[in-house]
Amino acid sequence: MSTLVDYDDAVARYDTVIGIEVHVELGTKTKMFDGAPAGFGEEPNTSVTPVSLGLPGSLPVVNGVAVEYAIRIGLALNCSIAETCRFARKNYFYPDVPKNFQTSQYDEPIAYEGWVDVELDDGSIFRVEIERAHMEEDAGKNTHIGGSDGRIHGAEYSLVDYNRAGIPLVEIVTKPITGAGARAPEVARAYVQTLRDLFRALEVSEARMERGNVRADVNVSIRPTPESPLGTRTETKNVNSFRSVERAVRYEVSRQAGVLDDGIAIIQETRHWHEDTGTTASGRVKSDAEDYRYFPEPDLVPIAPDRAWVEEIRASLPELPAARRRRLQGEWQYADAEMRDVVNAGAVELIETTIAAGASPAAARKWWMGELARTAKQQEVELAELPVTPTQIGQLQKLVDDGRINDKLARQVLEGVLAGEGDPETVLVARGLEVVSDDGPLLEAIDAALAAQPDIAEKIRSGNLGPVGAIIGAVMKATRGQADAGRVRELLLERIQG
Amino acid sequence: MSTLSRDEVARVAGLARIDLTPAELDRLAGELDVIVESVARVSEIATPDVPATSHPLPLTNVFRPDVPVEPVDRALVLASAPEHIDGKFAVPQILGEDA
Numbered sequence: 001m002s003t004l005v006d007y008d009d010a011v012a013r014y015d016t017v018i019g020i021e022v023h024v025e026l027g028t029k030t031k032m033f034d035g036a037p038a039g040f041g042e043e044p045n046t047s048v049t050p051v052s053l054g055l056p057g058s059l060p061v062v063n064g065v066a067v068e069y070a071i072r073i074g075l076a077l078n079c080s081i082a083e084t085c086r087f088a089r090k091n092y093f094y095p096d097v098p099k100n101f102q103t104s105q106y107d108e109p110i111a112y113e114g115w116v117d118v119e120l121d122d123g124s125i126f127r128v129e130i131e132r133a134h135m136e137e138d139a140g141k142n143t144h145i146g147g148s149d150g151r152i153h154g155a156e157y158s159l160v161d162y163n164r165a166g167i168p169l170v171e172i173v174t175k176p177i178t179g180a181g182a183r184a185p186e187v188a189r190a191y192v193q194t195l196r197d198l199f200r201a202l203e204v205s206e207a208r209m210e211r212g213n214v215r216a217d218v219n220v221s222i223r224p225t226p227e228s229p230l231g232t233r234t235e236t237k238n239v240n241s242f243r244s245v246e247r248a249v250r251y252e253v254s255r256q257a258g259v260l261d262d263g264i265a266i267i268q269e270t271r272h273w274h275e276d277t278g279t280t281a282s283g284r285v286k287s288d289a290e291d292y293r294y295f296p297e298p299d300l301v302p303i304a305p306d307r308a309w310v311e312e313i314r315a316s317l318p319e320l321p322a323a324r325r326r327r328l329q330g331e332w333q334y335a336d337a338e339m340r341d342v343v344n345a346g347a348v349e350l351i352e353t354t355i356a357a358g359a360s361p362a363a364a365r366k367w368w369m370g371e372l373a374r375t376a377k378q379q380e381v382e383l384a385e386l387p388v389t390p391t392q393i394g395q396l397q398k399l400v401d402d403g404r405i406n407d408k409l410a411r412q413v414l415e416g417v418l419a420g421e422g423d424p425e426t427v428l429v430a431r432g433l434e435v436v437s438d439d440g441p442l443l444e445a446i447d448a449a450l451a452a453q454p455d456i457a458e459k460i461r462s463g464n465l466g467p468v469g470a471i472i473g474a475v476m477k478a479t480r481g482q483a484d485a486g487r488v489r490e491l492l493l494e495r496i497q498g
Numbered sequence: 499m500s501t502l503s504r505d506e507v508a509r510v511a512g513l514a515r516i517d518l519t520p521a522e523l524d525r526l527a528g529e530l531d532v533i534v535e536s537v538a539r540v541s542e543i544a545t546p547d548v549p550a551t552s553h554p555l556p557l558t559n560v561f562r563p564d565v566p567v568e569p570v571d572r573a574l575v576l577a578s579a580p581e582h583i584d585g586k587f588a589v590p591q592i593l594g595e596d597a
Contacts, residue, residue: 028564035567044585045575049567053575064561086552093515095589143586159586162575291513296552304558 002258010257011182015226018184019219022172022195026069027205031166032137033060044161052166054099066168069204070135073170074111075314077130084304085110087297095160096140106294109134118190128191129175140165189246192216197321220252232266236280239273248273332361350390357394367393388417396424409433449474502531
C-alpha cells in the first residue's frame with residue numbers, strides 16, 4: 001500500500017478537482033410518494049404505509065409541496081427549472097430499498113445548470129457551478145448487528161427500519177470544481193455549509209447535519225497540472241459534517257498522491273469515510289453491479305411546472321443568507337473580520353435576536369463571542385446549545401445598561417442563568433447581586449475600611465492618594481463586588497477631604 | 499441477425515436476480531431477440547421529429563396534498579417479515595457495507 005503524501009507536498013505537485021453531491025431531506029409533513037408522516041425519531045417502522053414498504057399493488061402519488069421545495073432550491077441555486085421532467089427507477093437490490101428500486105430522476109432533473117457563490121474563510125468568493133438538482137426518495141435505515149451479539153443463531157445480520165424510506169430528498173450535483181488548488185478542502189466545506197444555510201433560509205429543511213438531514217458524497221481526483229485531463233476520481237460517501245467534508249478531501253488528495261507517486265493507477269471506486277481515524281477506506285469497486293438499469297417510472301406522470309407557478313415561487317424566495325449577512329453587517333457596523341467570526345461561530349441569529357431584545361450590536365457581540373463562546377468551548381457544545389436564550393442575554397445587558405449591575409456582576413448573573421436558575425432578573429434577586437447604589441451602606445463600609453487600616457487612612461488624609469486602591473478594594477470585598485467602584489472612590493475622597 | 503447475445507441475457511438476468519438454467523437462457527435469448535428486433539423496427543419507422551414517449555397518458559402534474567395519513571399498525575407491518583427484532587425487519591447480513 002502506498003504511503004500518504006504530506007498535503008502541502010501533494011498540492012505542490014498535483015492539481016485537485018472535486019465534485020460534490022449533497023442530499024437534503026425535505027421538511028415536508030409527509031413522504032415523497034405517499035401520506036406516511038415524515039417525522040424524526042419515531043419508533044421503528046411506525047411511519048410506514050404500503051407504498052413505503054413497496055407492497056405489491058401500492059401506487060405512488062407525488063407530494064406537491066416537495067415539488068415546490070425542489071423548485072425553491074433550484075431557483076436559489078440559479079438553476080433553470082425544467083419545462084417538463086419525469087421520475088425514473090434506479091434498480092438495485094438492497095434491504096433498505098423495499099421496492100428493489102429507488103424512485104429518482106435520471107435524464108430529466110427538475111432543475112439544472114446553476115451556480116452558487118461560496119464565501120471562504122478569508123472573505124473571498126468562490127463560484128461553484130451546479131450541474132443539476134433532482135428529486136428522489138430516501139432509503140430506510142440499516143443497523144448492522146455483529147455475530148457475537150446477534151440473536152439469529154449467532155449469525156451476522158442487519159435490522160431495517162423503513163420510517164425513513166420515502167422521505168423526499170433533493171440531490172444537488174456540482175460540475176467538476178476546478179481552480180480551487182490547495183484550497184479545495186476548504187471550498188468543499190464552505191460549499192456544503194452554504195447549502196445548509198440556504199436550505200434553512202428557504203425553509204425547505206431543518207437541515208440538521210447531526211440528524212443526517214444533509215449528507216454529502218465527495219468526489220476527488222488529482223492531476224499533474226490544471227491543463228492535464230481529469231484524473232480518475234473516487235467517491236467518498238456519506239460525509240456528514242462540515243469538518244469531515246474538509247478532512248475527507250484533504251485525506252483523499254494525500255492518499256491519491258501517494259498512489260500516483262508509486263506509479264499505480266487510481267481505481268474508480270466508492271470509499272467510506274471513517275470519522276474516528278479521519279481516513280477513507282475502499283468500499284465497492286464500480287462495476288457491473290452499478291448498472292442501475294434506469295428507466296422512466298411508469299406509475300408517475302411527468303411534472304411540467306407551470307411557468308407562472310415557477311415565477312410565483314421565485315418572487316416568494318426569502319432574502320438569501322449571503323445578502324442577509326451583508327445587510328446585517330452594515331446595520332451592526334461590524335468589521336469584516338468580526339462578522340466572519342460571528343458567522344463561523346454560528347452566532348448570526350443569536351446576535352440578531354439579542355439585539356431585538358434590546359442589546360446594542362456591540363454588546364450582543366461581546367456576550368456571544370466572549371463569555372458565551374468561552375463557555376461553549378469549555379463544554380464542547382455549539383453556542384446555540386448553551387442553556388441560555390438570546391432574549392435572556394438581551395435582558396442581562398439591559399440590567400447592565402440600567403446600572404443595576406456592573407460587568408463583573410453580570411457575569412455572575414449569567415452563571416446563574418446557565419445553571420438553570422431562571423431569567424437574569426430572577427437570578428439577580430435570588431443571589432442578591434444588585435449593585436449597591438445607596439450611599440449609606442457604602443459610607444459605612446468606607447468608614448469600616450478606614451478604621452481597619454489606620455496607617456493607610458493616615459497616609460491618605462495627609463494627601464498621599466497612592467493607597468486609595470487598598471481602601472476601595474476593601475469596600476468592594478465588604479460589598480461582595482456589588483459596589484460601583486467609581487462611586488466608592490468619589491465617596492472616599494469626599495469623606496477624607498470633608 | 500441476432501442482436502441480443504446469450505451472454506447479455508445472462509448478465510441482465512443476474513442484475514435482476516433471476517436464476518436461469520442454461521436451457522432457459524438459450525430459449526429466452528431467442529425470444530427476447532424477437533422483441534428487441536420488433537422494437538428496432540418501430541425505431542426505423544419513427545422519424546427524428548417524433549419524440550420518444552415514456553408516458554402515453556395526456557396527463558402531467560398529478561400532485562397529492564402534503565397531509566399525513568394514518569400509518570399501518572406496526573404489528574401488521576411486521577407480520578409479513580420472516581424475522582423481526584425490536585420492531586425492525588431482520589435481514590441477512592449486508593456485505594461490505596457499514597450503512
